[in-house]
Amino acid sequence: MFIDPEAPASHKRTLYTAMVAPRPIGWISTLAPDGSANLAPFSYFNLVSSAPPIVMFVGNQPTDRLEKDTIANARVSGEFVYNLSTVPLAAQMVATATGTARGVDEFVLAGLEKATCLKVRPPRVAASPLAFECTVERIVDIEGRTADEGRSSVVFGRVVGVHVADRLIGPTGRFDTLGAQPLCRLGGAQYAAIGEIFEITSPYKPSA
Numbered sequence: 001m002f003i004d005p006e007a008p009a010s011h012k013r014t015l016y017t018a019m020v021a022p023r024p025i026g027w028i029s030t031l032a033p034d035g036s037a038n039l040a041p042f043s044y045f046n047l048v049s050s051a052p053p054i055v056m057f058v059g060n061q062p063t064d065r066l067e068k069d070t071i072a073n074a075r076v077s078g079e080f081v082y083n084l085s086t087v088p089l090a091a092q093m094v095a096t097a098t099g100t101a102r103g104v105d106e107f108v109l110a111g112l113e114k115a116t117c118l119k120v121r122p123p124r125v126a127a128s129p130l131a132f133e134c135t136v137e138r139i140v141d142i143e144g145r146t147a148d149e150g151r152s153s154v155v156f157g158r159v160v161g162v163h164v165a166d167r168l169i170g171p172t173g174r175f176d177t178l179g180a181q182p183l184c185r186l187g188g189a190q191y192a193a194i195g196e197i198f199e200i201t202s203p204y205k206p207s208a
């Protein structure tokens with residue numbers, strides 16, 4: 001079968017998210033100009049580079065406003081925090097994905113405690129075992145070809161601080177990914193936890 005994304009109504013939008021899976025979920029906190037905190041999940045999220053340490057997430061244009069609060073806040077403040085979304089926090093993560101009015105604090109909405117950051121102003125999710133403090137490096141706006149497609153804003157952030165639960169860092173400095181219980185996003189409303197883990201050594205050796 002060949003699917004032509006450019007042919008009208010040839011496929012469902014959710015096809016791509018089911019095809020490119022599992023995806024990590026960047027649970028992104030930002031601060032609005034009025035000082036209120038904002039928290040929302042973004043599964044168009046990933047680590048782009050380790051040196052320099054760069055992450056990215058993408059906000060798709062909503063139908064009812066110019067852009068999502070997270071994107072608007074990152075644009076104006078130049079800062080955001082990536083919080084790891086975990087299996088035990090799944091219900092609270094989903095509760096923060098509401099298109100509430102600007103200025104509504106999703107930490108309060110989802111009953112999540114805030115913890116302070118050291119180098120950036122947005123708070124982090126205290127219950128999450130991992131958070132990256134980030135400064136906005138660049139925002140790339142990709143315009144849709146039709147009004148229906150809208151705009152996608154890709155936010156690149158430089159990691160300037162890492163908060164990690166002590167229990168997840170072993171004696172050799174390795175991060176215990178399995179122990180962190182990261183939540184993976186599949187297509188639609190499907191999620192996954194990490195299953196079997198196996199190791200294969202490759203000829204490529206990333207520098208320490």
Ligand SMILES: Cc1cc2nc3c(=O)[nH]c(=O)nc-3n(C[C@H](O)[C@H](O)[C@H](O)COP(=O)(O)O)c2cc1C
Pocket residue numbers: 025038039040041042043044045058059060061067068069070071093094096097098099100185
């Ligand atoms: C697991 C999950 C992943 C999501 N990923 C994205 C995403 O990558 N990009 C996006 O624009 N919206 C995504 N959403 C929807 C946003 O979280 C939702 O629109 C949210 O209300 C945006 O909040 P804000 O307006 O406060 O930024 C996702 C929702 C869920 C539940």
